[in-house]
Every structure is written in structure tokens, then in C-alpha cells.
Amino acid sequence: MRTNIDSISKPALRRMPHYLNYLYEKKNDGVTHISSTVIAEELDLNPVKVRKDLARTGVIGKPKTGFDVDELILNITELLGYNNSHEAVLVGVGQLGRALLSYKGFASYGLNIVVAFDTDESICNRKINGKKVFHLSKIKELVSRLKIRIGVITVPAKNAQDICDLLIESGVLAIWNFAPVHLKVPDNILVQNENMAASLAILSQHLKEKR
Amino acid sequence: MRTNIDSISKPALRRMPHYLNYLYEKKNDGVTHISSTVIAEELDLNPVKVRKDLARTGVIGKPKTGFDVDELILNITELLGYNNSHEAVLVGVGQLGRALLSYKGFASYGLNIVVAFDTDESICNRKINGKKVFHLSKIKELVSRLKIRIGVITVPAKNAQDICDLLIESGVLAIWNFAPVHLKVPDNILVQNENMAASLAILSQHLKEKR
DNA sequence: ATGATATCGATAACATATTATCGATATCAT
DNA sequence: ATGATATCGATAATATGTTATCGATATCAT
Numbered sequence A, B: 001m002r003t004n005i006d007s008i009s010k011p012a013l014r015r016m017p018h019y020l021n022y023l024y025e026k027k028n029d030g031v032t033h034i035s036s037t038v039i040a041e042e043l044d045l046n047p048v049k050v051r052k053d054l055a056r057t058g059v060i061g062k063p064k065t066g067f068d069v070d071e072l073i074l075n076i077t078e079l080l081g082y083n084n085s086h087e088a089v090l091v092g093v094g095q096l097g098r099a100l101l102s103y104k105g106f107a108s109y110g111l112n113i114v115v116a117f118d119t120d121e122s123i124c125n126r127k128i129n130g131k132k133v134f135h136l137s138k139i140k141e142l143v144s145r146l147k148i149r150i151g152v153i154t155v156p157a158k159n160a161q162d163i164c165d166l167l168i169e170s171g172v173l174a175i176w177n178f179a180p181v182h183l184k185v186p187d188n189i190l191v192q193n194e195n196m197a198a199s200l201a202i203l204s205q206h207l208k209e210k211r
Numbered sequence C: 001a002t003g004a005t006a007t008c009g010a011t012a013a014c015a016t017a018t019t020a021t022c023g024a025t026a027t028c029a030t
Numbered sequence D: 001a002t003g004a005t006a007t008c009g010a011t012a013a014t015a016t017g018t019t020a021t022c023g024a025t026a027t028c029a030t
Helices: A010-028 A036-043 A047-055 A069-080 A095-102 A104-109 A136-146 A157-169 A196-210 B010-028 B036-043 B047-055 B069-080 B095-102 B104-109 B136-146 B157-169 B196-210
Strands: A086-091 A111-118 A131-135 A150-153 A174-177 A190-193 B086-091 B111-118 B131-135 B150-153 B174-177 B190-193
Touching: A010 A036, A010 A047, A010 A069, A010 B196, A036 A047, A069 B196, A086 A095, A086 A136, A086 A157, A086 B196, A095 A111, A095 B095, A104 A111, A104 B196, A111 A136, A131 A136, A136 A157, A150 A157, A157 A174, A174 B196, A190 B196, A196 B010, A196 B069, A196 B086, A196 B104, A196 B174, A196 B190, B010 B036, B010 B047, B010 B069, B036 B047, B086 B095, B086 B136, B086 B157, B095 B111, B104 B111, B111 B136, B131 B136, B136 B157, B150 B157, B157 B174
Parallel strands: A086 A111, A086 A150, A111 A131, A150 A174, A174 A190, B086 B111, B086 B150, B111 B131, B150 B174, B174 B190
Antiparallel strands: none
16 A cells, blocks of 8 residues: 555545635635635535545644635645646647647646747737747757756647657656547556546536436 | 436546547447447446446447447447437527537537627627627527527626526526536526536646645 | 356445535634 | 633544455467
């Protein structure tokens, strides 16, 4: 059994950003302390689960008062690595790629897409939201020189594996994959699939059950 | 204990589109039969898990031969409701909204975004990818008249709850939420959060563990 | 035909995640 | 000060999801 002190379950980790959003809202409303009960209520979670998650951040709550909002925000932000921002590159400047490049919100999540790549000459050497688009042939040189660790894949399914390989060759350690394919990678590389189809499956199932 | 014959776990459901993609690839390569072992190998899953998932589709495999690819494709497609397409509306025609409107791929997932809404007059009454953008004030009338059941929310966080309420009032049963907030909804309504921040959390954690 | 083998499908063991229970403690009202 | 109460945090119970085991069966080679 691996009881790493630093290990945190993926489900728990995925909940953290939710807590953070919620806490920011509350802080904005002038709230300084909040109980796990209330959080659970408003986020439709089990209070015990919330307490467990929050305990994981190292913040300790006070009976009758709850947790210090600022302290929670600080620790969750730290835990999620939103402070020390990660630089990333994006490959595939289609509609979706463009949307992600234009999205200002990633900064607050500690992600900073610094450059993009595409094979289409007509898009290259432009800027989108201040980020320059290079031809794919430049990727290895740039990624390794800039020591980029995250690659975002927004190319068509059929090209995704090749791009993935290229990214890993260039030194990328984690891949955010928007292409609907399973990517083959070495053990030490993480692939996070952004899985629209899977979400749709759940929506569709819900509608089926309603009928 | 609820042992509904029709119930399928969410994790399993989320895996289904993966199988489907993979099976299409294989079919394309001329493969007619495939074993759970091979699928598991290539998708980095446990073979038993694959068998369980496939069993859930109703297809029965043959020892030594494996499962019939066409049959699997058919049944999974059915299970996921990709045949009887669901019509949806999208609210919030910003960068992301536009990208989703332009994405042709949803059709094959049984999702059809038919119209979009926004409050910005300057975007209204145009078409994006053949889908007309209406002013938000028209939403209730249109959604209820067209009997739309799915709403896609791509508005800023602060407006999301209001839009959500509006959609539900108009008769929507399932919501695909891209705004980073927790939406409060009645029990019978499903919210599927597309959770970029959560995915980023996992990426970031991986990088932290590498260091 | 017969035996070897790949594969299935069912059951059981295990791991993980969620929920329930309960004693301890800080705050608040009296 | 004192007692009532909300809340925490630890431990236990449950549920869910994953993995292992194993007998049964269809195919293939001899």
C-alpha cells in the first residue's frame, strides 16, 4: 500500500478548483469564516467529504466557527500550483485551438500558453491573443529551448499521436489532449484527456432515463 | 440496493466513447473480430474491465474469436444514444461558444446545437456555422416551442446561474456547463460540468510530483 | 475425432472513495 | 462561570469500482 503523504486522490483533486471558486465568491461577499456544513450544502456534497478534502489542504478549522476563508484560498491555490505558473504550448490552431489561445482565464489557473504551432502556413507567423503561431517544424527547437513541460493537443484525431510523440521528444511531461483518441505514451508522461464525448454520453444517458 | 438493469456506472459510461473510437479505427483497418485482451492492451485498460464494459452492451463474444466489431459499434452507438440525435441550444457566443458552434464533430455524438443566444446585439441575427444567434430575450419562446432538452452554457461565471434558471424554466432537462461555477438545480435536472480547471489541477499535480 | 489453447463470463478478492458515527472542543447565551 | 450547541476530526461502516481467479466453450491443428 502506498500511503504517500503527498498523495491526494484524483476525485479530491478535481474538487479543489470548485472549492476555490466558491471560496472566492464568499470572500467577495465579505465572508471570513465558513463551515464544512455550509460548503457541503451549497456545493451539493457530503459534509464529511468536504472536511476530509479541506483537511488535506493543511488548514485546520475551529469548532463553531469553521474554516478561515483566506487561509483556505491560500492553501488550495498553493496545492493546485496556481502560483508558480506552468508554461505550455498548443498544437493545432483550428477553431478550438484558437478559442483556447484566446481564453484569458487560464492565467488564474496557473497555465500560460506561450506559443502555438500549426502546419498551415497561412496561419503561421501571426499572433492570437498575443501568442505567436509557429510552423510545426519549429516545435522541437522551441519547446526544448523554452523548457516547456505542458503540451496542449487540439489537432484532428488522425494526427494526434504523431504530435504527441513529437511533444514528448521535445521534452514535454504532461499532455492535455482534446483529440478523441487514446494516446500511447511512456509511463512517466501524463495524458489528461478532455473528453467532450464522455460528457455527452452522460447527458444523453440522463435524457434516456427521463423518457 | 438498486440493481437497475439499465443502470451503468458513470466511469463505465465515460469509457464507452473510447471503445467506440477505437472500434471505428479497427473497422477501418478491416478488422472484423477483436478480443477484450487486445482492446485492453491498446487502450491501457484491464482486460477484465473491458469484458465487463462490453458485456454491458449486450454483445456476447466468442471464445478464441473475440467480439464482433460491427455488433459492438452498433450496440455502443445505441447505448450512447448517438442515433437519435438530441437537439440543443447554446447560450453565450464568446470565443468558446463560437468554437463549440463551429465544431462539426458533435453531430456524430448525437448532439445538434440548433440555435444560440447572446445579449450582445451586435452578434445577434447572424449565423455561425449555419446556426442562427438570437437575442437572449427570445430564449424561452424558442426553447419551449422547439422542445429542446439540452442547454449548453458558455457565459461568464457570474451570469451562469441566471442562464441556468432560464433554461430550466424553458423546459431544458440537461445542462452542459462550461462556466466555472456550481449550478444549483432541481433534482430532476442533470448538470454536466466541463471542468477545465479540474483537468489542469491533475496536470499540475503530475508536474509537481515529477520535480 | 481429439487435444491444446485462446478467450469468454461469472464469482470472488481487493482497493478506493464515500458516508455515518461519535467523542472532543471552541463559541455563544444565559 | 456554566451549560447548550455547532462544528471539527478521527475512526468505522458502507458502497463502488477495479482486479484476480477459474471453470466453460469455441476454434484450430493434428
